[in-house]
Amino acid sequence: MYFADEPEHITMLRDSLRRFTEQEAPRERRQEWQAAQTWPRDVFAKLAELGVCGLTVAEEFGGQGQDWYAATAVIEELSRAGTYLCGPFIQCAFYGGGNISESGSPAQKTELLPKIAAGELHFAYGLSEPDTGGDLANVKTRAHLEDDGHTVVINGTKRWCTGADWADYIFCFVNSDPDGEKYRNLSMILVPTDAPGITRQQLSHRNLVYSHSFDVYFDDVRLPAENILGGPDAWNQGWRGLAGRSLDVEKIEVAAMTFGLAQAAVEEAWEYAQQRRQFGKVISGHQAVRHELVEARTKLEACRHMLYHAAWLVDQGRPASVETSMAKLFVADVGVEIGMACQRILGAYGLSEEFDMAQTVMDLIGMPIVGGSSHMQKNNIANRLGLAG
């Protein structure tokens, strides 16, 4: 089973996405997007026409039926061309399709999932805060229900909210009961980005440059209780949605993006090393470079196994909390090693804007931090495996 070929529909999906990115996302266009720190709406619309956004949505809501393995392969293939298509794909199909399918109320599913499957809606994550990173159960953004029980009022600040300017909704993770028991005092609210009371301040960052990220201020943002993810009955149950299957999916998604980026780094270095000549021969003929390239490919292969085994478990609906954490941990940390080794092979050109490498490495460096840091993954794994301490 471990060594079976990928199903034919995955091979066909990869082929069509490779053709798509070669045609629609050549290096010149990627450089334009990088300079403008943006993603191409026109190309994304064409991508959505391929039906890929429906891979996280059930057929009854207009999707292709949830296929987490295929959706993982989409992230991998898109991120071989940087984050410019992969980022918005994740913010549609994974943030939206994953969370609404898993935790949405019947009304939220009916309203939102068909638009997600069509690639028409994007979501941002409002989890981190100025004083809250990994320790998400400690968020300070506060929400309360007004006396009528029908209106939620949100106050607080979210940090690093990627795409808060172009997403349609923010998943805003709030403390909804300051006197409540830890983990039973949290809710997730679906906040339209144009809701009155929201303001933004742009932050600067060098990774994930398909978008800007923002501090988002919530100042008496008032919404119907129907905007609680899962509906009014899911008040104070936000942790269950965040820490359950959605978290497994989130770890896979970051690992897949890392894997695609690491592959791009290896491909660029592999090609460069066979062109660049020093000391009378191509640099791939020097043993040090030759070995470095082979080590990078070997690590890449190990990442592939970790990633797709975890994705397969998720797809099968099997328990996957340990394997997804291991995959996120391993692929993110090894992805940085791969990127740095490949960058060295390009010498000065690994730092030049003329090649993809500098941005690829910058994106890779962020991966052990976002989506649950490597330290947090180690804590999760140790706890899940019952390690005393």
Ligand SMILES: Cc1cc2nc3c(=O)[nH]c(=O)nc-3n(C[C@H](O)[C@H](O)[C@H](O)COP(=O)(O)OP(=O)(O)OC[C@H]3O[C@@H](n4cnc5c(N)ncnc54)[C@H](O)[C@@H]3O)c2cc1C
């Ligand atoms: C470009 C970019 C985009 C982002 N986009 C989003 C987004 O859209 N939405 C969002 O909500 N967030 C986003 N983030 C934030 C990201 O998720 C956080 O950076 C991440 O969760 C880590 O939080 P922190 O940086 O505050 O680190 P901290 O939690 O402060 O941790 C700092 C260091 O201490 C370590 N550490 C902390 N606690 C422990 C512990 N218990 N045991 C061992 N080590 C520990 C960490 O591993 C890390 O090395 C983004 C970040 C970046 C850079």
